[in-house]
Amino acid sequence: MNASTTDLPNLRATPGQLALAETIREGKPRQSNGAIAKVPASCYTDPAHFEREKAVLFERLPQVLCPSALLPKAGMAVPHDATGRPLLITRDDQGTAHVFLNVCRHRGTRLVEGDDIQCAKRLVCPYHAWTYKLDGRLLALPRPETFPEMDKSDYGLVELPSLEAGGLIWFAPDADADFSDARLVSEDFSAFGMDDSFLFRRKTHTVKGNWKLIMDAFLESYHVTRLHANTIGPFFKDGVTAGDEIGPHSRSAVGRLEEMEGIDLADMDAMRRIITFAYQLLPATVIVPSPDYVNVMVLMPQAHDLTLVDDFMLIREEPTTDKARDHWERSWNLLDGGVFASEDFRAAELGQQGLESGAVPELTLGLLEGGIARFNQIVEDHLRPR
Template sequence: MNVATRIAPTAGQMALAATLAGGGTRRADAITHVDAAVYTDPARHAAEQRAIFASAPLVIAPSALLPEPGMAVPHDGFGKPLLVTRDKAGVAHVFLNVCQHRGTRLVEGSDVVCQSRLVCPYHAWSYTLDGRLTALPRPDAFPGLDKTDLGLKPLPTHEAGGLIWFSFDDAADFSHPEALGHDFDAFGLAGQYLFRRRTHDVAANWKLIMDAFLESYHVQRLHAATIGPFFKDGVSTGDKIGPHQRSAVGREVEQAAVEAEDWPTLRRAITYTYQMFPGTVLIVSPDYVNLMILMPQAHDRVLVEDFMLIPEAPASDKALAHWEKSWNLLDGGVFAAEDFRAAELGQQGLSSGAIDRITLGALETGIRHFHDEVDARL
């Protein structure tokens, strides 16, 4: 695994910082609409699964979930039994979590396992973490069997900048994930420590979750009692990296912070958020990172796995208490009680038929770009 040592901001990060120091950006003629049916129609959900989630590169985990060689973790969130591994050479892989003998699920549960071999619980066929079938009981019962033909089924996998991506499509293009990786190297995402992870089951369309992280209009309102006071209302900007979006929201962004061209200085003044198409959000707070992976289950249900990444493992009780406080504020308070709850309330309202479209204003243009990208894939 490549652990980044670079701490200088990228040119793109600096450009957003300079815009914020100048007061942010806003479009004066940006009122647009999105049909309510894109959130409530089961047929639309099925079409998105076929056209987007079955073919696009998807983030499955941070590199920090498997920090050392010889680790693996089952993953069921995307509708098929998957297995993420890091082999003895440190290379990440995503396989179908299925034994090639009789189709038995190979690894159970959802926890990370540390072992050099994966052994099927049914007939004890065993595989290395790079997917090779290495042994089976009574090989004499399979005359002429070539073990090289019966390795685990691999899926295209790409690790860059501290994230592990995969796709169900063998022709998937990972060039944009690679470009994003340069930004993530700037703050050393690959070298972060995984402090906590939790999966939320949210009764809302997955796009309502993405919408919440594509605009800052709600921050002073929805988060008034939590993080709202830390930000300036309406001071934001953003750009695109392929189908993905990069946005920045300022606290006290002065020109001096921009001119410093130093990541720690910039990070204290600006919260960068990366909205990775189709359904991943990465938020860079002053001293930790939250990664949220969205896994749609139905038109009105989505699983959201939240990872909190910190610079290093807590070395004292005081440090542990500090990170626990941050985790409880963000995951349990801001995200679960505010953002995810707002998405559920939105799903309830849209499903009622009370309105046939939503209205987007000048501070919500990120949502417009996102829905345009979804529509283009369909």
Template sequence: MNVAAKIAPTPGQLALAKQLAEGGARREPTITRIDAAAYTDPARYAAERERLFGRRPLVIAPSALLPEPGMAVPHDGYGKPLLVTRDREGVAHVFLNVCQHRGTRLVEGGEMVCASKLVCPYHAWTYGLDGKLLALPRTDAFPGLDKAALGLKRLPTREAGGLIWFAFDESADFAEPDTLGHDFDAFDLAGQHLFKRRTHDVAANWKLIMDAFLESYHVQRLHAATIGPFFKDGVASGDLIGSHQRSAVGRDVEAIECAAEDWPTLRRAITYTYQMFPATILIVSPDYMNLMTLMPRAVDRVLVEDFMLIPEPPATDKALTHWEKSWNLLDGGVFGAEDFRAAALGQEGLMSGAIDRLTLGGLEGGIKVFHDAAEAALIG
């Protein structure tokens, strides 16, 4: 049974709700600017790949991708062959999807594999979902082989608050993912069911996707025919959790609902969005959630994997139809046809050289905060 309704919002979540109930955050309107080269410079992109994506913890999937022990999912989105597993003890791991014998890809494709063991298709070396080398044919041909030294290459992995994080850098600091987990526990992210997932290949710099979810200025304009009418224009609040941003946008409801301290009422009134640095987005809608992981592949190309999470598996045809409608509205409509399309058009414009700076208004302050954090991380 889903327990989100029994868990109280965190003080930080309630503080943002209180701001919305009072009409949104009060800030003096300010114009700021960002160099267009932040989205178009190949050298800048290479530095981001090395220092942001090569060193920091990254979200690879929601816990719901692997709901039971004995599951594995190949994952190539970050440019290296990865394998996400949940072993028989329920522990999540991220490995390089590479057999330790001759370097062959251990598991092919991109779909879920349910098995207690993973067998290399080339020479049948066999591994457990905890990465241990269990067996190999003709052990007599490998005298003195130490199987314990030939387990799969495990990357640092941490599961917290319903998300599976990993890092390519052995020294990556996972303190902030642990802190965010308290917020995600408050609406039972770990207890959600994965309804669908899809990867979009977007012809845009990854930061243009992040930008779209760091401001509410576009909602009434870009989404005028879809979700725009559900929200109040410019009524928003936000804060920081370490290097991550947390924001809230109010819908057309009574202020007292924004100030409620139970999740069902609060979620009907407010859409919370978490922009996890460097490149993950979580949107908490009234009855479902969307998690998006951004995986840059070039200065002008990013893969965006969208996971739709719902409270429980659909039990009836009516429930299935409801969730299908929500999926088609958000993933194919709002995100795919509007947000991602706008990012691709923006990339074309920036690559043309028509402008050398982007001009941001008072409703786009979250974008500047994000870019400042990226600059600091590249320098540090």
């Protein structure tokens, strides 16, 4: 962490984070069932299976849309199209985040064009200049006398259910979506200081692979010292791993046991130097806190073999010196350009190519890869008719 963060509040681990850390220190990680697991390759290659996932997971469940830091101030709005529907994320004058359909209620025109962040107190439709506040209310329209007896309160933007917690903005297409598990897991992200983070960088990657192949890379540590041998592998060993679930969400931790002596594990900054957490949020978000920054990767499946990955790098505060900016730029290039793009995402693409060949009818998962089997089971449980 750079020196300018010394006046920031000391962060404390949640009970769940602390329990995983203590499990690692005691050398007693949660054991697998002691057997090799199998996952059918069709879960990654069958378009019909993907359509079921899309209908159940991505049309019903709450899902992360972006970090709160994407809209750090009141009076901001940004279009978002990659979920398959035209969305508009806003932060109104009171600082409250909203997720709307980016559609004017007059004639259905796209309200905000492009994909850049807008700084404005109101949104004006480019077609007929119907004007909305950032809380979605219809504020004014030209020639109102030509719409006799129209109640403007009936023509606000269509808002989707959303939640802002732990430095993340969640949304759900389903009006009856339950955000309770999202609230619960968000307590961990507040412990990482994500509520008040600064967005240093963002990049959207196109990965020619199934979305679960990308998730899988963050559900096991078996590959780290091998696939990442030339990047982050030297910082890891085949060490002690522990994991659990928070509702449908997975949480894992890899610790360097030899460095844990005398560490106050409740002190988040101290713990992050020796334990690497990773979160896999159903349906498709990965959060990886490094010692002094956090990567949030939102996966947006486009087809069974095509996924967009929105990678955000969050730091504690905006850098104010060239030295600090250079530090964070090197960290960003290491993970986004090296570890993720060139290694994890490339491995997913190569895996997709191999599975599509039919040579491997099912994935064979060892005892260090139990997280993949558990995640696939969670997905399959959601796909069962209820």
